[in-house]
Amino acid sequence: RSSSSCARTGTKNQGIGIRGPAGNTLTSAATLEHMQYVGRPLLDGTLLKGAIMSGAGVDLSQFFETFFDEADELLSEMEQLLLGLDVANPDMDQLNGIFRAAHSIKGGAGTFGCFGYLAETTHLLENLLDFLRRDELSLRKDMIDLFLDTKDVLTDQIAAYRNERDPDIQAYERICAQLRELALEQSSAGTGVVAQVPVPVAATVPVQAGSADT
Numbered sequence: 001r002s003s004s005s006c007a008r009t010g011t012k013n014q015g016i017g018i019r020g021p022a023g024n025t026l027t028s029a030a031t032l033e034h035m036q037y038v039g040r041p042l043l044d045g046t047l048l049k050g051a052i053m054s055g056a057g058v059d060l061s062q063f064f065e066t067f068f069d070e071a072d073e074l075l076s077e078m079e080q081l082l083l084g085l086d087v088a089n090p091d092m093d094q095l096n097g098i099f100r101a102a103h104s105i106k107g108g109a110g111t112f113g114c115f116g117y118l119a120e121t122t123h124l125l126e127n128l129l130d131f132l133r134r135d136e137l138s139l140r141k142d143m144i145d146l147f148l149d150t151k152d153v154l155t156d157q158i159a160a161y162r163n164e165r166d167p168d169i170q171a172y173e174r175i176c177a178q179l180r181e182l183a184l185e186q187s188s189a190g191t192g193v194v195a196q197v198p199v200p201v202a203a204t205v206p207v208q209a210g211s212a213d214t
Contacts, residue, residue, distance in 0.1 A: 060112055067108050068162045071118075072155070074101040079151050082144055090132070090139050098147070099129040105154070117167045118157045124179040125150050128186070137186045146182065150175050 078101040081094045106122035109115040125147065131137035153175045157167040 064112070065162075067112065068158050071105045071108065071158050074105055075151050075155055075158075077101055079148065082147050082151070085139065085144060087139055087141050087144065092133065095129065095133040099126065099133055102126040102129055115157075115161055117169075117172050118154065118161065121150065121154060121157065121172060121176060121179075124176055124183070125154075128179060128182055131183075131186050143182065146178055150179065 078098050081098045102122045102125045106119055109119035153171050160167040
């Protein structure tokens with residue numbers, strides 16, 4: 001199934017705010033957090049009406065373009081923050097900013113329920129960034145290079161979904177294997193749990209992210 005016919009979902013939204021057709025801000029936790037809730041108040045005081053319900057709600061595909069645009073902006077910010085990191089003494093605000101970007105993209109992808117490659121790739125990246133910001137993993141230059149490579153893969157995934165195509169599965173498998181290898185390194189130090197690389201999912205099967213809220 002192409003991204004344009006993405007299934008409706010009741011998955012919890014982790015971060016990205018989106019705007020409705022009338023300009024009403026549909027933001028993060030106050031918006032698509034639980035689709036089964038009828039008339040949930042939004043941050044701007046409007047209501048998410050009862051039509052937004054699992055299996056009987058509005059078609060979320062109307063929000064795809066806004067999501068893609070915001071995800072691209074977040075990836076651009078992530079790149080700038082990564083390039084500005086001091087390997088010897090990384091700034092915590094920069095690390096938190098990089099983590100939030102990955103977390104928001106993962107949550108947004110999970111909300112729509114059919115951008116599985118994007119959701120799972122950002123999930124693996126998010127876990128590693130969380131280790132770094134918790135000082136459970138020491139930053140190295142090769143890690144920054146890997147994260148920048150991951151950013152490029154994510155950019156390509158978004159472009160593919162935007163054009164109603166499947167992302168490059170080989171690139172997905174390659175980058176996930178590299179991210180898992182780094183997670184295994186972290187785990188071998190006895191400080192965390194290994195993040196598992198998911199089995200690639202066909203485009204016809206909606207994938208829900210949110211297996212681990214961080």
